[in-house]
Amino acid sequence: MPRAACLAAALLSVLATTAAAQRRAEISCGSPGDREVRKVSFSGNKTHTDYALERGIATTSSTIWRRTIGVGQSYCLDSLAVVEDSARLDYYYRRTGFPDVQVSYLIKTLGAGRVGVEFAIVEGTPMVMDSVNFAWDPTVQVPDSARYLDDLPLEVGDRFDVAVVQATRDTIRRRLANRGYPQAEILRDFEQRVAEHKASVTYKIYPGPRSWIGEIIIPTPIPSPGQSSRIDTDRVRATLGVSEGDLYNESALERAKRGLFLTEAFRFVTIDTLHTPGKPDSLIDLTVSLAEAQLLALRASVGWANLDCLRAGVNYTNYNFLGLRRLDLNTRVSKVGTSSPTEWAESLCTSELLNDEVSDTLNYYVGGTISQAALFGLSIVPSLSVYSERRSEFKAYLRETPIGVIASVQQGIGTQLPMTWSYQLEYGRTAAQPAFFCAVFNVCETEVRERLQRLTRSAAVGWAATRSRVASIVNPSSGSVVRLDLRHASPAVGATRDASFNRATFDATSYHQALGGALVLRLRAGTVLGTRLNLTGTPTFIPLQERLYAGGPNSVRGFRQNEMGPAIYVPVGFAEVAIPGDDTLQYWRADPDLVGERTVPTGGDNVIVANAELRLRSAAYPELLQFAVFVDAGQVWNRGRAGTGVNFADVQVTPGVGIRLFTPVGPIRVDVGYNPYRRSSGPAYVTDNTGINLICVSPGNTLRVRVAEPGVPAHQVDEGDCPATYAPRYGKSFWNRLTFQFSIGQPF
Numbered sequence: 001m002p003r004a005a006c007l008a009a010a011l012l013s014v015l016a017t018t019a020a021a022q023r024r025a026e027i028s029c030g031s032p033g034d035r036e037v038r039k040v041s042f043s044g045n046k047t048h049t050d051y052a053l054e055r056g057i058a059t060t061s062s063t064i065w066r067r068t069i070g071v072g073q074s075y076c077l078d079s080l081a082v083v084e085d086s087a088r089l090d091y092y093y094r095r096t097g098f099p100d101v102q103v104s105y106l107i108k109t110l111g112a113g114r115v116g117v118e119f120a121i122v123e124g125t126p127m128v129m130d131s132v133n134f135a136w137d138p139t140v141q142v143p144d145s146a147r148y149l150d151d152l153p154l155e156v157g158d159r160f161d162v163a164v165v166q167a168t169r170d171t172i173r174r175r176l177a178n179r180g181y182p183q184a185e186i187l188r189d190f191e192q193r194v195a196e197h198k199a200s201v202t203y204k205i206y207p208g209p210r211s212w213i214g215e216i217i218i219p220t221p222i223p224s225p226g227q228s229s230r231i232d233t234d235r236v237r238a239t240l241g242v243s244e245g246d247l248y249n250e251s252a253l254e255r256a257k258r259g260l261f262l263t264e265a266f267r268f269v270t271i272d273t274l275h276t277p278g279k280p281d282s283l284i285d286l287t288v289s290l291a292e293a294q295l296l297a298l299r300a301s302v303g304w305a306n307l308d309c310l311r312a313g314v315n316y317t318n319y320n321f322l323g324l325r326r327l328d329l330n331t332r333v334s335k336v337g338t339s340s341p342t343e344w345a346e347s348l349c350t351s352e353l354l355n356d357e358v359s360d361t362l363n364y365y366v367g368g369t370i371s372q373a374a375l376f377g378l379s380i381v382p383s384l385s386v387y388s389e390r391r392s393e394f395k396a397y398l399r400e401t402p403i404g405v406i407a408s409v410q411q412g413i414g415t416q417l418p419m420t421w422s423y424q425l426e427y428g429r430t431a432a433q434p435a436f437f438c439a440v441f442n443v444c445e446t447e448v449r450e451r452l453q454r455l456t457r458s459a460a461v462g463w464a465a466t467r468s469r470v471a472s473i474v475n476p477s478s479g480s481v482v483r484l485d486l487r488h489a490s491p492a493v494g495a496t497r498d499a500s501f502n503r504a505t506f507d508a509t510s511y512h513q514a515l516g517g518a519l520v521l522r523l524r525a526g527t528v529l530g531t532r533l534n535l536t537g538t539p540t541f542i543p544l545q546e547r548l549y550a551g552g553p554n555s556v557r558g559f560r561q562n563e564m565g566p567a568i569y570v571p572v573g574f575a576e577v578a579i580p581g582d583d584t585l586q587y588w589r590a591d592p593d594l595v596g597e598r599t600v601p602t603g604g605d606n607v608i609v610a611n612a613e614l615r616l617r618s619a620a621y622p623e624l625l626q627f628a629v630f631v632d633a634g635q636v637w638n639r640g641r642a643g644t645g646v647n648f649a650d651v652q653v654t655p656g657v658g659i660r661l662f663t664p665v666g667p668i669r670v671d672v673g674y675n676p677y678r679r680s681s682g683p684a685y686v687t688d689n690t691g692i693n694l695i696c697v698s699p700g701n702t703l704r705v706r707v708a709e710p711g712v713p714a715h716q717v718d719e720g721d722c723p724a725t726y727a728p729r730y731g732k733s734f735w736n737r738l739t740f741q742f743s744i745g746q747p748f
Contacts, residue, residue: 034076037061039116046123047096049516051617056092057085059117064621077107077115089119097160099194100124127160127192131200140207148175160199165190169203176207177250182273182284183208211248214276214283216240221266221290231265231292235324239263240288248284260290263326265319267291295320310336325372332365335392365389381410399545401428402455422462425494429455430543458543459494460501462487470511475626475667475746477518480510487546502529503546509748517616517626522748524555524634528605547603548636553741554748555609556632558654558673560739562601565636569597569684569726574697585704585717590684590697592728597684599728602638608651609634611748615660628658632673652677654739660746671741684726688713696722 029036040061042050054060058081065072086103093101102122110116134149136142154168169186176184185208190201218236223229241256242249253271260269272287279285297317304310311334321327367387385406392398408422431453463486470479487503489495505526512519526548551559571590579585590597610633618625633653658671684698688708695716696703701723708714731737 029074029076035113035115037075037077037117038067038110038114041116041118042121043118044121044123047098047126048092051516051622053089053092053119057088057119059085061117064619077117082107082117086119089121093121093123095162097127097199098123098125099127099192099197125197127194127197127199129154129156129158129160129200130198132156133200133202135202135204137204137206140209142176142181142207148172148179154201160190160192165201172203172205174250176205177248178252179249180210180212180247181207182211182248182250209281211282211284213242213244213246213248214279214285216242216244216286216288218288218290221292224267224292224294227292229292230295231290231320232323236260236288236290239324242286253286260288263319263324265293265295265324267293293319309334312336321370325370328369328371330365330367330369334363336362361390361392363390363392365391383408397430397432399428399430401426403427417465417467419463419465422464423459423493424462425457425459427455427457429453456496456499457494458489458496458499460487460489460546461493475518475662476511477513478511480508482509483507489543489546499543501542501546503527505548515614515616517614520611520613520615520748522609522611522613524607524609526607542605548605548607549601549603550607550609550634550636551601553669553671553743556611556634556652556654556673557630557656557658557671557741557747558632558652558675558677558739562603563599563679564634564652565604565607565680566602566638567680567682568600568602569682569728570600570686571595571597571684571697571726574686579704584707584709586707587701587703588686588695588697588705589699589701590686590726591699592726597726597728599679602682604636604638606637606639607634608648613747624662626660626662626667628660628671629656630658630671630673631655658741666745669741669743669745669747671743671747673739673741675737675739678730679728681727682724683722685722688715698723698725700725 037059038061040054040057040059042053045053059078060075061067062074063072066074082105086105089103090101093103100122101124104120106118106120108116108118132152132154136145142148149172152168152171154164158164165188169188173184173186185206187204187206188201189204190199192199216237218233220233221229221231221236239260241259242252246252253273257269257271260266268289268291270289272289273284274287275281276283276285295318297315297319299315299317300313302310302312311332313330313332316329318327365387366389367385369383369385371383372381387404387406388402389404390398390400404424404426406422406424408420411419411421464483466481466483468479468481470476470481483506485503485505485507487501489502490500491497503526505524507522507524509520509522512521528542528546528548549562549565550556551564552561556564569590569592571592573595574588574590577587577589579587611630613628613630615626615628617623618627631653632655633651635648635651637647637650652675654673654675654677656671656673658669660667660669683696686695686697688695695705695714703716703718703720703722706715706717
């Protein structure tokens with residue numbers, strides 16, 4: 001570069017300080033003659049967003065609250081800062097490949113003591129890379145050197161950007177350091193031909209000697225205050241994931257450090273590298289320094305909820321059980337005060353809960369989990385859980401599991417494709433109202449229903465893999481996440497024939513920068529096949545917990561949680577229609593326009609959900625607020641019932657808007673979806689006063705009911721399917737079609 005250009009670049013570099021603290025410069029309002037900045041805008045910028053440019057300058061407009069209601073921080077004009085901001089923008093554009101850029105500013109009067117600042121940018125013709133060259137040190141032979149240069153951030157034809165040039169250098173160095181070259185040095189030299197708007201870059205690569213891990217030194221960990229060290233360094237060595245004699249790998253050392261820290265047994269972990277005098281340059285020794293954390297923890301919680309009444313839990317954790325293994329003991333209880341044997345606090349619970357037959361006994365969970373930090377280094381992380389539980393869903397079902405076991409193994413932690421293998425074995429039973437069994441499991445016969453409610457054995461093997469290529473987990477703006485989850489249950493893995501299934505779900509999300517924000521596209525699809533890989537639509541039994549659902553804050557947001565797709569209804573009333581000629585027989589039919597109902601989503605064995613969401617930072621407080629515009633589509637099908645097979649013409653679309661408030665616990669999210677559809681029609685059922693006999697009350701049904709006699713409950717005397725003719729009332733006003741969703745975290 002010419003000397004004059006170098007001096008100019010150096011001067012601009014001094015001016016172009018972009019620290020966040022300086023972004024809102026010390027420009028306080030209050031001195032006589034101060035003019036408040038009400039607006040900062042940019043024009044002509046096509047390559048860089050307003051948000052990106054605003055973060056790099058000092059001039060800042062007063063907060064939106066100050067501008068609207070007069071409360072909040074105000075910022076005033078500093079003429080020198082505006083001049084420096086022009087230089088900062090000029091410098092930024094030149095570093096990103098615009099040598100002809102022109103930046104000017106205009107200060108507009110917006111009223112008494114108020115101004116707006118506009119930066120006008122003429123980007124000019126961008127500078128393009130016409131050659132990218134690599135020169136290897138001829139004194140060092142690097143096997144298969146071409147693989148280090150595949151898929152780099154910078155390619156011929158790209159716009160010249162100093163940051164990308166540097167990122168390419170760092171990528172090559174990182175790849176070499178991960179394959180045994182810790183001393184690799186990459187020099188880069190670029191030439192800009194301004195008149196031609198062309199640039200070229202040359203990387204000179206000096207790999208240095210190939211190196212292996214020498215001695216691994218692990219001093220006794222620093223104990224917690226007031227305690228002695230209790231962690232065996234041999235266990236640390238076995239957990240480390242790297243061994244003496246391994247080829248040097250920088251990423252492996254980072255994974256080892258992260259793996260030790262994630263055991264939660266240490267307050268800090270450092271791994272230092274050093275060359276020991278007298279040893280060959282090809283050997284690098286490691287020193288692992290550790291400080292122990294509190295190794296025992298006891299937590300307790302107490303709460304109250306509408307459908308749980310009083311609930312409580314206790315958790316005990318030992319982070320150094322049997323030598324750097326983690327032991328978790330958990331116990332939880334709910335429905336305390338309404339369930340046997342704790343009916344003493346009935347006044348605290350909803351009266352509906354007191355009358356629910358599946359909520360009359362205490363819910364509980366007792367379990368223990370032991371997990372090992374690593375097996376065979378960091379490549380495999382196993383865990384084993386044993387538990388017993390009783391869980392009920394209000395007026396739906398009861399699941400009792402006297403004993404259950406879950407064994408899982410995580411493989412490839414820290415790699416691009418981590419996988420989880422699992423095996424779950426349970427001995428338990430599921431009880432539910434007859435209506436629920438009939439509509440959800442397609443089991444309406446009393447004999448078969450009773451068989452399914454007996455204690456049985458269920459078992460499933462699972463495999464899941466996730467490929468994540470996003471830089472930020474909390475709020476990604478580029479990259480993708482793909483997950484595949486497979487589960488299988490059959491007698492071959494220990495399940496009974498009645499609890500056999502094959503389940504597959506696929507979830508893919510991609511993130512793209514668009515319109516100054518992020519465009520997020522997501523597709524989720526899943527299927528469950530019954531015992532014999534049933535594809536014909538013949539009813540099969542699918543375990544309740546394995547069925548597929550859609551609707552809710554992380555799915556199709558125009559529907560409430562799980563309420564998209566098939567459902568059954570339990571009306572709160574029905575009409576008795578006399579049958580001429582026989583006073584002992586009636587038709588029972590419910591009119592959805594006259595009675596209310598409780599919706600019981602049944603889920604299905606096929607689901608598809610597609611989402612498109614545009615996330616935009618707020619003009620005011622962009623680091624705290626984000627707005628979203630979205631369109632969700634999806635449907636749930638159930639091959640097990642007539643007329644409900646997979647038909648993509650049934651896919652329903654719900655648009656909406658949302659807002660996110662970023663907090664230390666994650667984004668607090670409010671979404672509003674617009675749903676123009678009627679709820680799905682379905683069968684309607686009630687049970688007699690014994691809770692045993694199932695009676696169809698769908699409109700227009702022709703299933704006769706025997707009228708109750710003294711000592712004899714009412715029952716349905718005709719066999720046949722209950723027609724899916726119950727269509728809940730449909731609110732036609734705009735406000736009735738809105739569905740509000742509240743949650744924490746981005747939807748996907």
